Amino acid sequence: MNIAIFVSGRGSNLEAILKAKKQGFLDSNFYVISNNQNAKALDIAKHYDTASFYFEPKPKSLFEENALRLLKEKNIDFIVLAGFMAILSKDFIKEYPHKIINIHPSLLPAFKGINVHKRVIESGAKFSGATVHFVTEEIDAGCIIAQAITPIDQEDTETTLEQKVLNLEHKLLPQVIKWIEQGRVFIKDKKAYVKDAKYGSYPFNPELEWVNNP
Incomplete structure (x- = not known):
C-alpha cells in the first residue's frame, strides 16, 4: 500500500509511524507532504530515508493541485493527516472518499478544532484523549475509528496534558494504519469499525494489537 502523510510541524506522529515501519510493524510505502518548508517533520522524513515533498501553502488551490498531482504519480492509496494544520477542500476530499484519516487530540465529538488542551483544562473535564477519524467536509466530524483516553x-x-495525549497518539495512529493495511477498517450505518478487533478496552478502544508498541 502507498500512503501519503500530510504534515505541518514537528512531526512526532510522523516519527512514530516511520519507527513502526522500521521495526517491521507497518508494511506500506510512505510519502511525506508538507505545507511548511521549515517543518521539523521534513527532517524526520530525511532521517528515515522517506521521500518528502514541500508545496507552497497559498493559494490553497495550488497546494492541493500540486499535492493531487503527486498523489496520482505515486499511486497513493490512502492519506494520513498527522499534525497537518490546514483544512482540505471538499473537492480534494472527494478525490479520496473514506481514504483520508486524521488524528485529533481530544475525545471527539468533544473539543473539535484548535487550542484543544487549553480548552479542555479550562472546562474542568476529567478525561481527555486522542481520536483517529475519517476526514469529511465538516471539521473533526468524520466517523471515529479508534480512541485512547x-x-x-x-x-x-x-x-502536561498535551504530552499525555501525544504519548497516546504515538501508539494509536500506527495501530490504526496497520488495521487499514490489513483491510479491516470499514463503515457501516455511518459508523466506523475494525473487523475482529477487541472492543471495550482501556485506555485504547479498540485494544492495541502491536505487542512491541513502545
Whole structure:
C-alpha cells in the first residue's frame, strides 16, 4: 500500500509511524507532504530515508493541485493527516472518499478544532484523549475509528496534558494504519469499525494489537 502523510510541524506522529515501519510493524510505502518548508517533520522524513515533498501553502488551490498531482504519480492509496494544520477542500476530499484519516487530540465529538488542551483544562473535564477519524467536509466530524483516553489530574496544565495525549497518539495512529493495511477498517450505518478487533478496552478502544508498541 502507498500512503501519503500530510504534515505541518514537528512531526512526532510522523516519527512514530516511520519507527513502526522500521521495526517491521507497518508494511506500506510512505510519502511525506508538507505545507511548511521549515517543518521539523521534513527532517524526520530525511532521517528515515522517506521521500518528502514541500508545496507552497497559498493559494490553497495550488497546494492541493500540486499535492493531487503527486498523489496520482505515486499511486497513493490512502492519506494520513498527522499534525497537518490546514483544512482540505471538499473537492480534494472527494478525490479520496473514506481514504483520508486524521488524528485529533481530544475525545471527539468533544473539543473539535484548535487550542484543544487549553480548552479542555479550562472546562474542568476529567478525561481527555486522542481520536483517529475519517476526514469529511465538516471539521473533526468524520466517523471515529479508534480512541485512547487519559485521566486529567488536578495539577495538569495545558503542557502536561498535551504530552499525555501525544504519548497516546504515538501508539494509536500506527495501530490504526496497520488495521487499514490489513483491510479491516470499514463503515457501516455511518459508523466506523475494525473487523475482529477487541472492543471495550482501556485506555485504547479498540485494544492495541502491536505487542512491541513502545
